[in-house]
Amino acid sequence: MTEVIVETDFLTGLIHRSDRLHKTCLEILGRYRVYLSPYSLIEYRLVNVHKAEYETWIKVFRYIDLILRHYNIRILPSNPIIHTYSMEYRVKYNMSLFDSIYAGSSKYYDLPLLSSDKVYGKVGDIKWIPLEIT
Amino acid sequence: MNFDIYILMKKIGLYIRLSEDVVNWLRRRLPAKKGSLSSYIEELIRREMSREEIDRVYEEIEKLVPRHVEALDIPKLRREAEKRLHREV
Numbered sequence: 001m002t003e004v005i006v007e008t009d010f011l012t013g014l015i016h017r018s019d020r021l022h023k024t025c026l027e028i029l030g031r032y033r034v035y036l037s038p039y040s041l042i043e044y045r046l047v048n049v050h051k052a053e054y055e056t057w058i059k060v061f062r063y064i065d066l067i068l069r070h071y072n073i074r075i076l077p078s079n080p081i082i083h084t085y086s087m088e089y090r091v092k093y094n095m096s097l098f099d100s101i102y103a104g105s106s107k108y109y110d111l112p113l114l115s116s117d118k119v120y121g122k123v124g125d126i127k128w129i130p131l132e133i134t
Numbered sequence: 135m136n137f138d139i140y141i142l143m144k145k146i147g148l149y150i151r152l153s154e155d156v157v158n159w160l161r162r163r164l165p166a167k168k169g170s171l172s173s174y175i176e177e178l179i180r181r182e183m184s185r186e187e188i189d190r191v192y193e194e195i196e197k198l199v200p201r202h203v204e205a206l207d208i209p210k211l212r213r214e215a216e217k218r219l220h221r222e223v
Contacts, residue, residue, distance in 0.1 A: 012202065012203065015192075016195065018196060019202065019205050020204060020206060021206060025205075043208075043212075043215050047203050047208060047214075048199070048202065059194070060198055063191045066191050067192075070191075096213050097219070098215060119209070133206075
């Protein structure tokens with residue numbers, strides 16, 4: 001089974017049943033061995049948490065833990081070298097912090113990056129697999 | 135069901151969705167000690183049980199976050215997430 005790194009869009013699609021990508025994410029779990037970038041959880045938090053009370057999100061993050069365990073999705077460890085790649089990509093391709101760090105993780109772990117973000121298409125030394133509604 | 139069919143089922147990855155009645159019927163008919171067929175059925179039962187639990191988790195998340203940020207909108211929000219991170223720091 002092919003191994004891939006996924007990021008916040010996959011995480012969001014997987015944990016919210018009403019998301020347009022939810023079914024696609026479940027299909028992907030049948031096709032790929034999925035590893036989650038260590039930075040996705042903080043990005044998910046930054047994107048969402050201002051919208052509700054902290055108590056709500058404490059519960060949500062506990063449920064996220066259960067979902068990741070259920071589907072046996074490992075979170076890859078962070079690493080200083082990922083940040084060196086990230087800084088290179090940020091300058092070279094004018095990427096956002098999170099984009100560059102996911103690309104850096106893909107490069108460091110030598111795994112394709114499965115994402116809906118088209119920005120990865122311009123990074124020559126990683127393999128990008130588009131995440132699209134099926 | 136004979137052993138050849140069982141092997142075929144494993145090979146083609148056939149998934150049987152088991153209702154509670156079927157689970158109870160299988161448990162009565164197939165004692166756990168009777169070899170690999172019953173262990174396969176037990177595996178299916180376990181999978182089905184954990185599916186029920188995960189269904190509850192999904193329902194709870196939908197209740198807690200009825201309107202989440204769509205996955206496909208995340209790439210557009212990255213710069214804003216970065217700004218929020220700076221503010222947090």
